[in-house]
Amino acid sequence: MSGRLSSFNIVSLVLGFSFLYLPIVLLVIYSFNASQLVTVWGGFSLRWYAALAGNRMFLDAAFVTLRVGIISASLATILGTLAAMALARYGRFRGRTLFSGMAAAPLVMPEVITGLSLLLLFVAINFDRGFWTVTLAHTTFSMCFVAVVVQSRLVTFDRSLEEAAQDLGCPPLKAFLLVTLPVIWPAVLSGWMLAFTLSLDDLVIASFTSGPGATTLPMRIYSQVRLGVTPEINAISTILIAVVATGVLVASITLKRQEARRLRDERLAQEAERQALAA
Structure with a gap:
């Protein structure tokens, strides 16, 4: 089987990526539009970013969104990690089916039902x-995503390693913090980033x-769009895209470095073991 892409596959990829990312690219481009008309290009300008810096409503909404996202993601990461530990470590216990179902319910529950309840x-x-x-609402619906991510790492x-630390006299909590947590940290960080992104994105x-006093940025954008799309909305949406993309990039680089460090440590340990056996 040839590894070359056929013309059909190339066209399918181009159409698929265009459908997904072309609207985002156009939004970013028109955020630098000098014209007041959103769909008419009037030249490159940063005027809408300057106007956005003086728009108190958008700035307050962005500050509320960041605070809600950071706090809710942190709480969801703690609770989701604990839930993942219970599901991955303690096997069959009374009420496990109910607990597992309740922990996973927000994954399939419509957001309207979750918000109303x-x-x-x-x-x-x-x-x-x-x-x-x-903040509590965002913690509730994003906690299950963290639990799924962390549980998948705990299964493997x-x-x-943790039992050896406890045999040497390390208390269970300390063994978790010093042995287990550093190993599963990439999954925990991924869960936090996912919860933070979901919080930034939530509207319903x-x-x-x-x-x-608790209007989030998606709520503010939605209320403004109902009155008409303005170039300032393109600007604030571009900033939001940049924040999310930067966070994902930083998390990806961090995870890759940690994985490379883990593989290097494993190679060094295997080499030391071979040298000990040879001696």
Whole structure:
């Protein structure tokens, strides 16, 4: 079988990538448009980025979105890692099926249902909607994604390393922090990045659970788009794309370096073992 791409495959790839990324490319290009008309090119300009710097509504919404994303991703990573540990380590226990189903429910639950149920919960317990309700809502629906990512890594983790540390007198918590966590750290970091990206992207759940002073950037963009697309929306969307792309790039480089370091350490350990056996 030849490894060369056929004309059909090339055309399919071009059409597929164009369908996915051409709208994003056009959005980025027109964010540098000097014209006030979104679809008419008037020359290269940074005027809309300068105007965006003075738009207090967009800046406040962006600050709220970043705070919600960082806090909710951190909470979701902690809770998701604990849930993954319970599912991967403790085998069959009473209530496992229910716990597993509840942990994975947000993966398949429509966002409208999740947002409505959280809204009813906050109203029932008389919890005023605002920054923390949005943060808790984002933690709830992104925690399951972290659990899935971390659990897939824990399934292949060699528990003999952790057991050896405990046999040498290391407490379970310390063994987890010093032995297990460094090994599964790439999966934990990937889970955090996924939760952060989902938080930045969410509109539906935030619309149900937000309150005064807790308008996120997707909500602000959506409310502005309903009145008409402006070049400032292209600019803030481009910045959001750049933030997400930079985060993904940094995470990818970090994971690759950690994997290369792990492989190097394994080679050094194997070489030391061979030299010990030879001696």
